[in-house]
Amino acid sequence: MTRVVRPSLLFAAALAATLACKPAEKALSPVELEAKNRGECHVVAVSQTQFDPSLAEEPVRTLSETHKQGGDVVGSGAIAKGAAKGAVVGVVGGAIAGDAGKGAAIGAGAGALIGGVRRRQETQKMVTTTRTNPEYTAYVAAKNAYRNAFDSCMTSRMTPQQPPK
Amino acid sequence: MTRLTLSLVSSALLIAASAASADDFDGQHALVCSLDEAAECDVDALCTTVSGEEIELPDAITVDFKSSRLRSPDGQRSSPIHSTDVTNAVLIAQGSQNGRGWSMAIDRATGRMTGTIAEPVGAFVLTGSCAKAP
Numbered sequence: 001m002t003r004v005v006r007p008s009l010l011f012a013a014a015l016a017a018t019l020a021c022k023p024a025e026k027a028l029s030p031v032e033l034e035a036k037n038r039g040e041c042h043v044v045a046v047s048q049t050q051f052d053p054s055l056a057e058e059p060v061r062t063l064s065e066t067h068k069q070g071g072d073v074v075g076s077g078a079i080a081k082g083a084a085k086g087a088v089v090g091v092v093g094g095a096i097a098g099d100a101g102k103g104a105a106i107g108a109g110a111g112a113l114i115g116g117v118r119r120r121q122e123t124q125k126m127v128t129t130t131r132t133n134p135e136y137t138a139y140v141a142a143k144n145a146y147r148n149a150f151d152s153c154m155t156s157r158m159t160p161q162q163p164p165k
Numbered sequence: 166m167t168r169l170t171l172s173l174v175s176s177a178l179l180i181a182a183s184a185a186s187a188d189d190f191d192g193q194h195a196l197v198c199s200l201d202e203a204a205e206c207d208v209d210a211l212c213t214t215v216s217g218e219e220i221e222l223p224d225a226i227t228v229d230f231k232s233s234r235l236r237s238p239d240g241q242r243s244s245p246i247h248s249t250d251v252t253n254a255v256l257i258a259q260g261s262q263n264g265r266g267w268s269m270a271i272d273r274a275t276g277r278m279t280g281t282i283a284e285p286v287g288a289f290v291l292t293g294s295c296a297k298a299p
Contacts, residue, residue: 114261116242120205123221
């Protein structure tokens with residue numbers, strides 16, 4: 001006598017055996033969980049800020065320019081403008097008082113004429129000015145935004161979930 | 166101020182000086198002296214031509230004998246005149262400031278001027294022309 005077994009029963013039995021043998025999903029250790037959260041929060045922060053610190057290249061912090069001393073920015077130019085203004089005011093004041101020359105002297109102060117002559121080598125001296133690179137400033141701002149987004153994401157994941165009431 | 170402008174000013178002053186008499190250079194009347202050429206000399210007496218702008222010297226200087234001062238046109242800078250010597254042919258003014266000694270000799274007939282500024286590391290030699298201040 002031949003014993004007949006239905007194929008559907010065989011499949012069901014095999015499935016049950018498979019499920020019985022499959023180990024339950026392993027709970028993640030704290031270190032593994034943190035690594036998982038960090039990876040996911042990195043993706044979230046990059047998405048929110050469009051800044052990826054692992055790919056971004058840090059620009060140079062400062063820019064330097066070298067130019068001849070005595071230009072508009074560096075040297076005695078700005079001081080001379082102030083002194084000239086004082087001299088004009090002095091001339092006007094002196095003219096009112098009846099002595100334009102005296103007024104000019106009062107307004108001008110005591111700038112040396114012959115004593116103020118400088119050797120060409122001194123007036124042609126090159127000076128270097130340094131300023132913050134705007135690209136670096138933008139880089140720092142983007143990096144901070146990424147950091148804030150990342151920290152916020154990590155904090156939300158570390159906070160224990162409230163059980164539903 | 167460009168060299169062309171300097172030359173025009175100098176020429177005008179020279180013409181004015183030519184028309185003027187020696188009495189204008191008597192050490193009493195104020196003068197306006199314009200700079201034509203300048204040279205900077207080192208301790209080995211090697212000189213190079215420079216512009217007034219390069220050595221921060223004004224294009225024109227007022228010589229005010231009454232207040233005994235040299236003045237820049239804008240009145241910002243000045244130097245004391247320590248002594249004045251007038252001969253028949255030449256007017257000489259001298260002074261010192263900030264460790265430098267200076268002198269200027271003016272031909273009373275023509276107004277032509279040569280000046281020097283001496284310092285321990287060299288000197289400046291200046292030429293120009295002077296006229297009675299307006």
